[in-house]
Amino acid sequence: xxxxxxxxxxxxxxxxxxxxxxxxxxxxxxxxxxxxxxxxxxxxxxxxxxxxxxxxxxxxxxxxxxxxxxxxxxxxxxxxxxxxxxxxxxxxxxxxxxxxxxxxxxxxxxxxxxxxxxxxxxxxxxxxxxxxxxxxxxxxxxxxxxxxxxxxxxxxxxxxxxxxxxxxxxxxxxxxxxxxxxxxxxxxxxxxxxxxxxxxxxxxxxxxxxxxxxxxxxxxxxxxxxxxxxxxxxxxxxxxxxxxxxxxxxxxxxxxxxxxxxxxxxxxxxxxxxxxxxxxxxxxxxxxxxxxxxxxxxxxxxxxxxxxxxxxxxxxxxxxxxxxxxxxxxxxxxxxxxxxxxxxxxxxxxxxxxxxxxxxxxxxxxxxxxxxxxxxxxxxxxxxxxxxxxxxxxxxxxxxxxxxxxxxxxxxxxxxxxxxxxxxxxxxxxxxxxxxxxxxxxxxxxxxxxxxxxxxxxxxxxxxxxxxxxxxxxxxxxxxxxxxxxxxxxxxxxxxxxxx
Ligand code: AHR
Numbered sequence: 001x002x003x004x005x006x007x008x009x010x011x012x013x014x015x016x017x018x019x020x021x022x023x024x025x026x027x028x029x030x031x032x033x034x035x036x037x038x039x040x041x042x043x044x045x046x047x048x049x050x051x052x053x054x055x056x057x058x059x060x061x062x063x064x065x066x067x068x069x070x071x072x073x074x075x076x077x078x079x080x081x082x083x084x085x086x087x088x089x090x091x092x093x094x095x096x097x098x099x100x101x102x103x104x105x106x107x108x109x110x111x112x113x114x115x116x117x118x119x120x121x122x123x124x125x126x127x128x129x130x131x132x133x134x135x136x137x138x139x140x141x142x143x144x145x146x147x148x149x150x151x152x153x154x155x156x157x158x159x160x161x162x163x164x165x166x167x168x169x170x171x172x173x174x175x176x177x178x179x180x181x182x183x184x185x186x187x188x189x190x191x192x193x194x195x196x197x198x199x200x201x202x203x204x205x206x207x208x209x210x211x212x213x214x215x216x217x218x219x220x221x222x223x224x225x226x227x228x229x230x231x232x233x234x235x236x237x238x239x240x241x242x243x244x245x246x247x248x249x250x251x252x253x254x255x256x257x258x259x260x261x262x263x264x265x266x267x268x269x270x271x272x273x274x275x276x277x278x279x280x281x282x283x284x285x286x287x288x289x290x291x292x293x294x295x296x297x298x299x300x301x302x303x304x305x306x307x308x309x310x311x312x313x314x315x316x317x318x319x320x321x322x323x324x325x326x327x328x329x330x331x332x333x334x335x336x337x338x339x340x341x342x343x344x345x346x347x348x349x350x351x352x353x354x355x356x357x358x359x360x361x362x363x364x365x366x367x368x369x370x371x372x373x374x375x376x377x378x379x380x381x382x383x384x385x386x387x388x389x390x391x392x393x394x395x396x397x398x399x400x401x402x403x404x405x406x407x408x409x410x411x412x413x414x415x416x417x418x419x420x421x422x423x424x425x426x427x428x429x430x431x432x433x434x435x436x437x438x439x440x441x442x443x444x445x446x447x448x449x450x451x452x453x454x455x456x457x458x459x460x461x462x463x464x465x466x467x468x469x470x471x472x473x474x475x476x477x478x479x480x481x482x483x484x485x486x487x488x489x490x491x492x493x494x495x496x497x498x499x500x
Contacts, residue, residue, distance in 0.1 A: 001436040003395045006414050008422060008444050010391035015415055016299075017063040017385035018120065018167075018348035019339045020378060023304060025070035026105070027096040027357050028319030034355030034364050035113060036105045043367045047112055048105075052369045053355065053362055054116050060361065060375060061382045064120040064166065066303055066350045067110050071095040071177035073169070074128030078138045081106020082157050095177060097318025107142065111163045120166040122303075122350070127171030127186075127193050127211075128179035136196035139165070144200045162201070167348070169209040169303070170194050173246065175220055178211065183220045186211060187227030194239055209242040209301050213285065221285050225292040242301040242347060245285055248308040248358075249274045249331055260309035260322040261459055265431045268327055268458055268492075269400040271307070272407045272429050275331040278305065279338045286345045299347025302339065306351045306359030306374075307331050320357045324372035325461045326470060326492055328359055329454055332377040333427040333494040336384070337413035340425075343389050351378075363462075370462040376454050376472040380496040383423040387415035390422065399430045410435060410489075424497040428489045431458060439485040439497070448500045449485055451475035455493035 024030050037043045037050055044051045068076050072095055080089040081103040088103040114121045123142070125135045140150035145162040154162075170193050172178045174186040181189070190210050199205045210228065213220035221243070228240055251271040252258040258267060282300065289298060307328050308320075315321045332351070339346045351374070355362045361375035392414040400406035411427045422444070428435055453475040460470050475495060479486040489495055 001438050002410055004410075004412060004424070004426065004437055004439045005393045006422065006424070006439065007391040007442045008416065009442055011416070012389040012391060013343050015340050015343045015384050015387055015389055016347050019336070019343065019346060020061070020382065020385055021064040021066065021122070021348055021350040022062055022354040022361070023066040023070070023350035023352050024354045025357065026068050026072045026076070026093060026101055027070060027353065028316065028321055029356040029364070030353050031105050034362070036109060038104065046116060048109065049113050049116055050364070053364070056362060056369070056371060056375070057117055057354075060378045061385065062117055062119045063385060064122050064348065064350070065114055065117065065354070066122040066124060066167075066169070069124055069172055070304070071173065073124040073172045074126050074130070074174070074178040076126050077130065077134065078107055078141075082108065082153070097316050108157065108159060121164065122167035122169065123165055124169035124172050125193070125197075127189055128174060128177070132193055132196050135170070135193055136198065139168070139197050139206070140200070143206070164201070164204055165206050167207045167209060167242070168197055169211070169244065170197065171211045173214065174211045175214060175217065183223035184227050187224045190224070191228060191239065207241040208239070209244055209303070210240045212244040212246075212301070215247050216281060216284070218284060218288060221288045225288065229292055240298055242299040243289065244301045244303045245281060246304040247278050247281055247302070248304070248306060248352070250308050257308060257310050260312070261325055261461060263327065263459065266401045266405070268431055269402070269405045269407055271327055272330055272334065273400075273405040275334045276338070276407060278302070278335055279342070282338065282342045282346060286342070289345065296345055300345045302346060302349035304352045305335060305349060308358055322358060323461045324359060324363070324374050326373055326454075326456050326458050329373035329377050329470070329494055330427055330429060330492065332359070332374045333381075333425060334411050336377065336381050337411055337425060337427070340384055340389055340413040340415065365464050368464045370464060370467040372462060373454060373456075373470045376470070377494060380452050380454065380472055380494065381425055383417055383421065383496070383498065384413070384415045384425070387417040387423060390414045390416055392424075399433070409433075420500055422499045424499070425494070426489060426497065427494045428491055430491045432491050434488050434490045436488050437486065439487075441483045444483055444499070446480050446483060446485055446499055449478045449480055449497065451478065451487070451495055451497045453493055453495045455490050458492050
């Protein structure tokens, strides 16, 4: 029996709801087909956005959406995506399959989508191939309420009122697809570009995000912070609100990646071990950030994370379309637990990507839509959004088949919401063994318990022919004794337990 000890008296900080954020790039069938089908489509839509997809995302309580990239962001010229659709420029999407981008989904459509979803907006600007004035004019177009060339253009294009931009990324992966820059060069460019990301609405300042490292490139983090700090105090905190970090799980490494659906126990554990590694990245990049920002005012923004496998056989390699199994559910469950536990530094995370690309929560085919196992994890974890992280500890053995890839059998995080409900999210990483749990609170006399579970064969996934193979279910097999809750968590499954 494993003990899960919860000290509900020790509150460790607020889990920003943006940790449950998403990312949608002009890549493959993410935007086009996945979200935007156009007003004339036979697929039921509202102003071009698929109704089925919007409803599912709202039920999952999506808090924020990042757009338009990714690598696409540093090749995107926003003026190509405004005005009458028939006049919009067509371009080649050089990064992703060389297909024609007709720009029919642009600024107005993105803001409309976020309005329909009721979520915050995170726009990523073009530093790699765009100009300072282009970026500055985009902000003016989006957020300036008065009389100005860009505000007038927005009004001419049918949107009288200024929008609210919550988050703005100044470039993406500028160490690679965003311009192959050195950290010092990027950081100097960042200083310049961000100067012109003006706050026209003083009440709602834009949260500015600086391009951070890839995986374990600690020298990037150090050099960017060093350069952005140089001679910049005391205005530094106005210059940067967040620093992004990107990390993808590839079980067989970047070149080989591995299949999304065919794997054995050894690859299962290897994948989960690589998912857990994100905690090391948070700690090590966080330690560097602490040197420059000891009060943790700058958020770590994990704005690309998730599993990156081989594409589904027979699909366009540039579209990054992959299936999603219980293994993805475990990766999501573990990663989100880790973000929760580091909510003192991690202020936003955006899984890559929302629909039909990489570790998607939704897959579509024509008018059909399926919810993936990862979708159910986001649904089961939504009670953590804006809740208070509580101190918790689980006594657990290690499991695995290769010494290098041993993982803890159990993985948890715990929070308390404004109504006093305690939410526990718990994963069993074992391929074989269930675990009997003894959940103990420091003081709480347990009155009510309810739960949900996601449990299926490790390789199970939802297809268009069998869309409900993996689905969350209610769970009520609890025994309650004073301040303890006893239950069994099956092998390779994820649970949400709510206690009051
Ligand atoms: O999410 C796919 C790509 O991965 C993004 O465009 C890029 O930022 C990252 O390398």
